[in-house]
Amino acid sequence: MADMRTPLSRARGLGSAKKGTEHFWMQRVTALANIPLTVFLVGALVVHAGSDYTTMTGFLGHPFIGVVMLLLIFSACYHMRLGLQVVIEDYVHGEATKLLALIANQFFTLTIAVACALAVAKLVIG
Amino acid sequence: MSEQSKPARPLSPHIQIYRWTLTMMLSILHRATGVALYAGTALMAWWLLAAASGPEAYAHVQAVSSAWYGRLVLFGYTWALFHHMFGGIRHFIWDTGRGFDLKHVEILARITAFVPPLLTLGVWIAAYAYLGVL
Numbered sequence: 001m002a003d004m005r006t007p008l009s010r011a012r013g014l015g016s017a018k019k020g021t022e023h024f025w026m027q028r029v030t031a032l033a034n035i036p037l038t039v040f041l042v043g044a045l046v047v048h049a050g051s052d053y054t055t056m057t058g059f060l061g062h063p064f065i066g067v068v069m070l071l072l073i074f075s076a077c078y079h080m081r082l083g084l085q086v087v088i089e090d091y092v093h094g095e096a097t098k099l100l101a102l103i104a105n106q107f108f109t110l111t112i113a114v115a116c117a118l119a120v121a122k123l124v125i126g
Numbered sequence: 127m128s129e130q131s132k133p134a135r136p137l138s139p140h141i142q143i144y145r146w147t148l149t150m151m152l153s154i155l156h157r158a159t160g161v162a163l164y165a166g167t168a169l170m171a172w173w174l175l176a177a178a179s180g181p182e183a184y185a186h187v188q189a190v191s192s193a194w195y196g197r198l199v200l201f202g203y204t205w206a207l208f209h210h211m212f213g214g215i216r217h218f219i220w221d222t223g224r225g226f227d228l229k230h231v232e233i234l235a236r237i238t239a240f241v242p243p244l245l246t247l248g249v250w251i252a253a254y255a256y257l258g259v260l
Contacts, residue, residue: 028221031214038207042249049253053181053188060177069174080164087161112167119174126178 023082030079037072057123066124070117077113081105148235156213159206166203204249208242 003010044065048056059065084105092098144150173191176183190196216234219225225234254260 028218031218035211035215038211042204042207046249046253047256049256050258053177053184056184057177060174076167080160080167083160084164087157112171115171116167116174119171119178122178123174 023085026078027082030075030082033071033075034079037068037075040068041072060120060123063124066120069120073113073116073120077109077116081109084109148239149231152213152235152238155209159210159213162206163203163210166206169199169203201246201250205242205246208245209238212238212242 044059048059051059060069085102088098088101088105092101141150173187176187191200216225216238219234225231251260
């Protein structure tokens with residue numbers, strides 16, 4: 001069978017990432033999930049605009065709210081990791097800087113997700 | 127692209143050459159708001175961690191979020207969120223293959239540009255009403 005790869009693809013030798021349309025698809029799925037989840041958060045923050053510490057933590061500590069908050073955190077962090085990845089790939093051209101930026105993107109988004117998730121878990125369980 | 131394969135021919139002009147259009151501005155703003163929201167999640171993490179840490183840590187968040195500069199950032203955050211959301215919905219419509227003709231592109235552009243600021247104002251009026259200020 002003839003080699004269908006481009007000369008550039010052969011020179012780079014990176015092969016297929018075997019990911020296909022996963023990036024595109026997950027970007028859309030998380031975008032869709034983000035709509036109701038962020039509307040919920042904005043609505044909750046409006047209603048709690050004047051709430052003190054006890055009221056706010058009581059609200060955030062409710063298991064149902066905790067579930068929604070966790071979904072929001074994971075969906076938003078996944079979505080923004082994909083988004084910034086594209087921005088980096090578009091604008092950062094140096095190979096080393098690009099790789100470092102892509103890794104920093106992974107680290108940052110995962111750190112935010114873990115930090116928020118741990119806080120929510122403590123508010124619900126702790 | 128590697129150095130030796132750089133072509134010695136004219137390249138296409140960059141953005142400063144073109145006349146500004148609404149659709150072009152929205153394309154740039156969609157990215158810009160996305161990046162801003164990305165950085166803004168650090169504020170959400172700070173807020174949630176403070177709430178989980180205790181009343182003293184939470185008081186710091188409240189002090190900053192009720193100061194004028196905190197309010198300004200949160201107001202911008204609200205707008206960025208709605209703007210990016212409406213931009214995303216516009217992309218969902220395009221994903222179905224609809225709305226690519228000039229007339230609908232212009233209609234969608236106007237909705238994306240002008241509805242989010244109104245929603246942002248609405249949200250803040252509601253928030254101030256809950257605060258008891260209005």
